[in-house]
Ligand SMILES: [Zn+2]
C-alpha cells in the first residue's frame with residue numbers, strides 16, 4: 001500500500017479511537033473495532049487457551065514463509081478518566097474519558113503495521129504477533145497477557161509510545177531504562193486519641209504522620225546520589241474529623257520511583273526504616289504496606305542499536321528517548337523477552353495525562369512503517385541464527 005493512502009486510512013481509524021476512549025479493562029468497543037478492522041483485512045486473530053482468555057484486547061498473527069521465529073509488536077489500547085479539553089473537532093464522545101496518553105495513536109499505528117505486514121507476508125521469515133494490550137494505565141494488562149501464555153514463543157518484542165515533547169516524527173530510542181520502576185505504599189498509624197486540649201493523654205498520629213513525611217524527605221535529598229534519580233511522594237493523607245479531638249489514627253499513601261528495580265527496593269527499605277524509627281520515637285504503631293506496581297523498562301542494548309539503525313534506514317531521525325518517571329508495564333515483557341520500547345514525537349501542546357493533550361496524527365504511517373521494518377528485519381536476522 002502506498003504510504004499516503006495508508007496515512008488517510010489510519011487518520012480515519014484514529015479519529016474513531018480518539019472519540020471512543022474506554023478505561024482499563026473496559027475496552028470492549030475498542031476491541032470490537034480492532035477485531036472488525038482486522039477481519040475486513042483478512043488478518044488472523046489468535047485464540048487464547050481456554051481459561052486464559054483476554055476479556056479485552058487481542059493478539060493478531062501474520063505468518064510468513066515459516067511459523068518460526070516469532071516476534072511481537074505491542075501497543076496498548078486503554079484511555080484515562082479525564083475530561084477532554086483539547087478542542088479537537090473529533091474530541092471524546094465518552095464523557096469523562098479521554099485518550100490522553102496517546103494509546104489511540106499506538107493502536108492505530110499497529111493496525112497500520114498489520115496492513116503492511118499482511119501485504120508482504122510472502123517475504124516474511126517467520127511470524128509476527130501483533131499485541132493490542134488492555135489495561136496499561138495502572139492496570140494489570142501486561143500481566144494478563146503474560147499469564148495467557150500467548151507470547152511464550154516470542155523471541156523479541158517492540159513497543160511504541162508517543163513522546164509529547166518531541167518534534168513530529170522524531171524517533172526516541174535509548175538502551176537501558178527509559179521508564180521508572182514504580183512502587184505503591186500505604187501507611188497506617190495507630191495512636192491514642194484524646195481531647196485536643198489534653199495532648200499529654202494522647203499518642204498523636206497526626207504529629208507522627210507529619211514527622212514521618214518530613215523524615216522520608218531525606219531518602220532522596222540526603223541519601224540518594226544526585227545523579228541517580230528517585231522519587232518519594234506522599235499523595236494522600238487522612239486523619240481526624242474535627243478541630244478539638246486528637247484522633248486515634250492517621251493513614252497515608254504515596255508512590256516510590258526509581259530507574260532500577262534494585263534502587264526501588266532500596267527506597268522501600270529506607271521508607272520502612274523511617275516508619276520503624278518514627279514508631280519508636282512517637283510511641284505508637286506504624287504499619288507499612290508496600291507493593292511493586294511495575295518494574296523499570298530495560299531496552300536491550302544490541303536491539304536498541306538495531307532499532308535505531310532500522311529507523312534511520314527509513315529516513316527517520318533518531319534521538320535519545322525522553323526518560324520518564326512514569327511507569328510502563330511493557331517492562332514486564334522485557335523481564336522475559338528482550339525488546340525495545342521506542343517513542344515517536346507527536347509535538348503535543350501539553351504533556352500526557354493532561355486534558356489538553358493532542359497527538360498529531362500526521363506521522364501515523366511513519367510509525368506503522370517503523371513497526372513493520374522492525375518485524376521484517378528482526379525475523380530476517382533471527383531466521384539466519386536458526
Ligand atoms: Zn499513561
Ligand SMILES: [Zn+2]
Nearest residue numbers: 101102103161
Ligand atoms: Zn501511555
